[in-house]
Amino acid sequence: xxxxxxxxxxxxxxxxxxxxxxxxxxxxxxxxxxxxxxxxxxxxxxxxxxxxxxxxxxxxxxxxxxxxxxxxxxxxxxxxxxxxxxxxxxxxxxxxxxxxxxxxxxxxxxxxxxxxxxxxxxxxxxxxxxxxxxxxxxxxxxxxxxxxxxxxxxxxxxxxxxxxxxxxxxxxxxxxxxxxxx
Amino acid sequence: xxxxxxxxxxxxxxxxxxxxxxxxxxxxxxxxxxxxxxxxxxxxxxxxxxxxxxxxxxxxxxxxxxxxxxxxxxxxxxxxxxxxxxxxxxxxxxxxxxxxxxxxxxxxxxxxxxxxxxxxxxxxxxxxxxxxxxxxxxxxxxxxxxxxxxxxxxxxxxxxxxxxxxxxxxxxxxxxxxxxxxxxxxxxxxxxxxxxxxxxxxxxxxxxxxxxxxxxxxxxxxxxxxxxxxxxxxxxxxxxxxxxxx
Numbered sequence: 073x074x075x076x077x078x079x080x081x082x083x084x085x086x087x088x089x090x091x092x093x094x095x096x097x098x099x100x101x102x103x104x105x106x107x108x109x110x111x112x113x114x115x116x117x118x119x120x121x122x123x124x125x126x127x128x129x130x131x132x133x134x135x136x137x138x139x140x141x142x143x144x145x146x147x148x149x150x151x152x153x154x155x156x157x158x159x160x161x162x163x164x165x166x167x168x169x170x171x172x173x174x175x176x177x178x179x180x181x182x183x184x185x186x187x188x189x190x191x192x193x194x195x196x197x198x199x200x201x202x203x204x205x206x207x208x209x210x211x212x213x214x215x216x217x218x219x220x221x222x223x224x225x226x227x228x229x230x231x232x233x234x235x236x237x238x239x240x241x242x243x244x245x246x247x248x249x250x251x252x253x254x
Numbered sequence: 255x256x257x258x259x260x261x262x263x264x265x266x267x268x269x270x271x272x273x274x275x276x277x278x279x280x281x282x283x284x285x286x287x288x289x290x291x292x293x294x295x296x297x298x299x300x301x302x303x304x305x306x307x308x309x310x311x312x313x314x315x316x317x318x319x320x321x322x323x324x325x326x327x328x329x330x331x332x333x334x335x336x337x338x339x340x341x342x343x344x345x346x347x348x349x350x351x352x353x354x355x356x357x358x359x360x361x362x363x364x365x366x367x368x369x370x371x372x373x374x375x376x377x378x379x380x381x382x383x384x385x386x387x388x389x390x391x392x393x394x395x396x397x398x399x400x401x402x403x404x405x406x407x408x409x410x411x412x413x414x415x416x417x418x419x420x421x422x423x424x425x426x427x428x429x430x431x432x433x434x435x436x437x438x439x440x441x442x443x444x445x446x447x448x449x450x451x452x453x454x455x456x457x458x459x460x461x462x463x464x465x466x467x468x469x470x471x472x473x474x475x476x477x478x479x480x481x482x483x484x485x486x487x488x489x490x491x492x493x494x495x496x497x498x499x500x
Binding site (some may be wrong): 100102103104105106107109110111113114116117118120121124125127128131132135139146149150178179180181182226227228229230231234236237238239242243244245247 | 269276
């Protein structure tokens with residue numbers, strides 16, 4: 073009798089006093105459901121937050137990269153010839169990314185730019201005496217982009233000394249378009 | 255005692271519900287913080303790029319050529335010169351820019367800012383420090399030498415040349431920058447303008463007027479009222495006159 077009392081003090085009781093008891097794990101099963109659910113919610117939101125932070129970090133890195141790249145190509149923002157433009161392009165060293173830099177004509181009624189065609193076919197790039205103001209002029213087949221490619225684009229106005237105008241030479245405002253992608 | 259033992263599973267459910275509530279709260283917090291972080295980074299990048307654009311645009315405007323022939327484009331004109339040369343030449347005699355120079359500036363500013371035509375409004379200005387001590391010139395003759403504004407009302411964009419009655423700091427710090435969201439300000443470029451003040455009229459001859467050119471651009475939004483509660487474009491504030499290309 074004394075042993076039985078001690079057993080009850082330890083939380084043990086005969087099966088006939090424990091209605092609905094389905095074993096040590098079975099008894100905790102209902103509480104496991106919200107526990108697992110809360111863990112799922114926590115890890116899902118953690119993973120989502122992590123993705124946002126990584127995405128923001130990548131965007132920031134791309135923005136810094138494209139600014140540096142544009143600064144290299146633009147030089148002092150005064151490009152005196154096509155040769156100087158190509159020379160500036162040669163200063164660019166980029167690893168793990170593809171890029172395209174082009175000069176396009178600035179007009180008062182600026183038409184929306186088709187970046188895919190500009191990158192793949194140089195459509196819209198300014199031409200001086202058969203020299204396309206784009207670099208690299210030819211793009212690898214594997215590097216070509218499509219509508220779904222994630223691009224980082226930067227516009228920067230620069231001056232280009234154009235020898236093709238009627239006056240012989242004029243400092244014309246042009247738009248330097250720099251596109252970077254992986 | 256027997257009653258307490260038989261309620262063990264209920265206590266465990268209550269604990270797990272607490273964990274669920276805590277996890278839900280942490281998740282909401284994480285979600286909000288990450289969304290805000292994403293938006294902040296995006297806003298910062300946009301600000302960085304537009305500031306870079308404004309600074310570059312300013313250099314481009316000042317060192318571009320313009321056509322002496324108002325009816326010919328820069329490409330077709332037979333006679334061209336730097337816009338800054340025209341501004342300096344025009345300013346030297348009477349300290350006022352002619353309509354021809356103003357139109358040339360407007361045409362060039364429009365061209366350079368055209369990629370942002372539908373998303374940003376802007377001001378291009380040349381400003382001379384009013385506290386300069388120059389014989390023959392009063393402080394009232396200095397201040398804004400040129401103030402070109404593009405403002406959007408509803409869906410319509412309008413251009414103005416203004417002669418502001420307010421000091422520069424009031425316009426930019428309190429009125430425009432305080433009233434419009436996310437402005438990007440270019441680094442001002444120093445320009446040494448000259449003014450001919452004849453010695454016969456007790457002037458020093460050619461006097462150097464320390465001036466600055468700058469661009470301020472902001473995402474298209476309704477302009478705030480002036481400090482006196484009147485229209486910001488009105489004669490007591492920016493004192494603007496609408497400009498249209500001929």
